[in-house]
Structure formats: C-alpha cells, structure tokens
Amino acid sequence: MKILFHKYSSTGNDFILLDNRNKKYDFIQSSIIENLCHRRFGIGADGVIFLEKSAKVDYLMRFFNADGSAANFCGNGARAITHFANSLQEDISINRYTFEINDRLFKSEILGDEVIVEMPVICDLNKINLKEFGPFLGSLYVDTGVPHAVFITDAVFYDYDLKSLYKNMNKNHKLFPHGVNVSVMEVMDDGFIALRTQERGVEDETYSCGTAAVAAAILACQFGGFHEEINIQVKGGKLKILLDKDFKKIKLCGKTEKIFCGEIEV
Secondary structure (H helix, E strand, C coil), X not given: CEEEEEEEEECCEEEEEEECCCCCCCCCCHHHHHHHHCCCCCCCCCEEEEEECCCCCCEEEEEEECCCCECCCCHXXXXXXXXXXXXHCCCCCCCEEEEEECCEEEEEEEECCEEEEECCXXXXXXXXXXXXXXXXCEEEEEECCCEEEEEECCCCCCCCCHHHHHHHHHCCCCCCCCCCEEEEEEECCCCCEEEEEEECCCCEEECCCHHHHHHHHHHXXXXXXXXXXXXXXXXXXXXXXXXXXXXXXEEEEEEEEEEEEEEEEC
C-alpha cells in the first residue's frame, strides 16, 4: 500500500507527518514506523506523527519514536503538527489551536515564522540525584513531558562524550526504569545556552529536542540566574523558552518548516 507523507523539520528535529483523519493509516505499526524512519532504507526521521480527529478539540496527535515506540509527548513534534494542521485547512489565517495527546490538552499558535507550543506542567523536578554520573557544574532531572537529565559542562559541541554518558545512565534501570533523555549544556558568552541531546527511542544525538530545551532552561534559571526568556542554541538552529518563575507556564518557540512530501510503498 502507498502512503502519502509529509516531511517536516523543527530546528533540525525531523518528523514524518501522516494525515490519518480518515484512519486509513491505522494499519501502520511499530515495525513499519521503524522502517520509515530509517535513514538508509526509508524516508529518514526522528519520529512519526499521526494527525487525527478529536471529539473535543482541533485535532489529536499520536507520536512515535524512530524505533517504533510510543512517546507521551514531543515538543518539537507538537510544533511540526501545528504547522501541518494549518496547511491542511482552507483558511490558513486561523493560527491558534488546541490539540490532545494521550488524553492531555495543549495549546499552540503560529506567529510569523515561529510556531509556539505551551509545554506540559513540570513533573518530578530534582526527584533523582545525578551527582554519581560525574563532576558537573550543575545538573537536573526533570520530566518535561518525557524524562530528562541535563548537565552543565564546558566544550559542549565538540569535546564532550555525550553518547557514553547516555549509555551509562540508561544502563541504570533502577533509577531510570523507562530510560531517560540526556543533555549537556554550556552557557555561552553571548548569553545563549548551547545544548546537545541524546534521545531515547532515537538512540542517537538529535539536532534539536524541545523538551530538552525546556529542561536546560529550568537548569539555567536554577544555577545561572536566567529568567523569563532563555535562548537555546542547538545543532539545528535556535529555540526560545518563555517561562514564569514557578515554571507553571512554559512555552517552546522556534521555526518549523515543511521539507518535502511524497509517496512511499509499505
């Protein structure tokens, strides 16, 4: 069977978007998703997103990692599906949405060339002590929709062995029974936060991770004196996090673009 897909990039975090409002792609299971995301034998992506009808709000989002596993949330994926939903409607001037994922409701909007998503309420802040994983300038465990461990270090983009840190942490099934995303960050001279992230489900470093950017922003507030608006430099571009002092309201902002569309036989 042929499927029509749309390839999107949210600051380098790339996704395959499927319009499943008529449920014709319900047959697609984890093995097919894994093949679609393969960068040698498929389309290539960090995940697959299904846009579906919702009885309550504008649309429903289902998200799957590149290994075919389902995920509770994806910040950059939420930005991508907002752009995609806007492209499917006749009146593209309507640019504010409410969507659901895993029975939770979120809001998003398109403002100029940015897509902005309200992020989940912060959970499990500092629930896990990360000091055993190395001498860092600061560290934080937080659930920003998915679990994240983020560390302040130096020479983020070129020198730090992020892959080894990720493997070491994800071997600890007692602390992280469902795995954990791992990031290292550095405060740059221009005030930006430089950030690298290795994501579970992708099992590789990605060019951008929205939920990791939120975790890094919270750590920057706690240890670096940052507040309200925090700019994040990732491999795929720039993200902006807007947050209040209690971390009750957090927004993820950044560019999202459609790369191409096509058909693939599965």
